[in-house]
Amino acid sequence: AQTVTQSQPEMSVQEAETVTLSCTYDTSESDYYLFWYKQPPSRQMILVIRQEAYKQQNATENRFSVNFQKAAKSFSLKISDSQLGDAAMYFCAYRSPNTGNQFYFGTGTSLTVIP
Amino acid sequence: DAGVIQSPRHEVTEMGQEVTLRCKPISGHNSLFWYRQTMMRGLELLIYFNNNVPIDDSGMPEDRFSAKMPNASFSTLKIQPSEPRDSAVYFCASRYRGGSGELFFGEGSRLTVL
Numbered sequence: 308a309q310t311v312t313q314s315q316p317e318m319s320v321q322e323a324e325t326v327t328l329s330c331t332y333d334t335s336e337s338d339y340y341l342f343w344y345k346q347p348p349s350r351q352m353i354l355v356i357r358q359e360a361y362k363q364q365n366a367t368e369n370r371f372s373v374n375f376q377k378a379a380k381s382f383s384l385k386i387s388d389s390q391l392g393d394a395a396m397y398f399c400a401y402r403s404p405n406t407g408n409q410f411y412f413g414t415g416t417s418l419t420v421i422p
Numbered sequence: 423d424a425g426v427i428q429s430p431r432h433e434v435t436e437m438g439q440e441v442t443l444r445c446k447p448i449s450g451h452n453s454l455f456w457y458r459q460t461m462m463r464g465l466e467l468l469i470y471f472n473n474n475v476p477i478d479d480s481g482m483p484e485d486r487f488s489a490k491m492p493n494a495s496f497s498t499l500k501i502q503p504s505e506p507r508d509s510a511v512y513f514c515a516s517r518y519r520g521g522s523g524e525l526f527f528g529e530g531s532r533l534t535v536l
Contacts, residue, residue: 340522350511352527359522398465402523409478410455410525412465 309334311401313413320389321421327374328384328416330399340402341375341382346415347395355397358382386418394420424448428514428528436536440502443531446495447516455525456489456499457513465513471497472519483508504535 310333320326332341343355358366358375366373370390374383386393399413427446435441447454455470469479474491482489486505491497501508511532515525 340524342522342524344525344527349529350532351529352513352515352525354524354526357522357524400525409470410467414464 309336309339309401309403309411311399311411311413313397313399313416315416316414317417317419319419319421320386320393322389322391324389325385325387326389326418328386328397328399328418330382330384330413332380332382332399332401332411334380334401334403336403336405338404340404341373342400342402343371343373343382343384344398344400344412345393345395346398347392352398356384389420391420391422394418426514426516426526426528428512428531430531431529432532432534434534434536435504437505438503439535440500441504441508441533441535443499443512443514443533445497445499445514445528447497447514448526449495451516451518451526452494453517453519453523454491454497455515455517456497457515458510459513459530460510468499468512501533504533506535509533509535 312331339360341358344352356368370387372385396415398415401411429444456468458466468481469489471491489499511530513530515527
């Protein structure tokens with residue numbers, strides 16, 4: 308089974324600064340999808356950004372961007388101009404189109420934004 | 423769209439009681455997932471359905487847990503009898519089986535078993 312590793316249980320960033328959350332995964336597949344989800348204290352999981360493995364271009368959504376390194380099996384999330392509302396738990400997820408469309412989640416990184 | 427709707431949002435019950443959690447997926451989505459989240463174990467997949475058919479229930483902890491999806495717009499997760507270790511937040515999520523197919527999550531049901 309695929310595994311997703313988030314090696315940073317906790318991170319902090321000053322408001323307006325940039326922070327990068329790391330994620331690595333283990334797979335033998337060539338086609339897959341990667342996601343970052345945000346879980347604020349309200350606890351609902353919200354999709355932040357997605358990346359298709361066949362696309363070389365890194366995905367970007369406003370202040371959120373990813374650094375997708377397929378060969379290194381790395382998928383980091385960069386948050387620019389951090390805001391207080393960015394404080395949350397962030398989960399990296401992998402979806403396989405082959406194993407019954409199963410999703411694999413990392414253990415999460417808790418991000419604190421310091422005013 | 424109303425999103426994935428879960429009920430109840432909070433449930434407090436006593437050990438041994440039956441608990442039923444409900445989920446209405448997003449209209450048009452054909453896959454539905456039940457997850458459990460705890461501090462100790464993180465996010466765990468319990469079971470998922472494709473087109474109302476259970477595909478993988480290997481994450482269901484034991485026979486006390488059961489899940490059904492009688493139609494495309496409704497699913498239940500039942501715990502009978504409940505135990506204190508079942509206390510957790512239970513999430514339902516749905517997706518459309520096409521494209522990147524990201525999951526859309528409900529707000530979760532927080533279960534406390536005393």
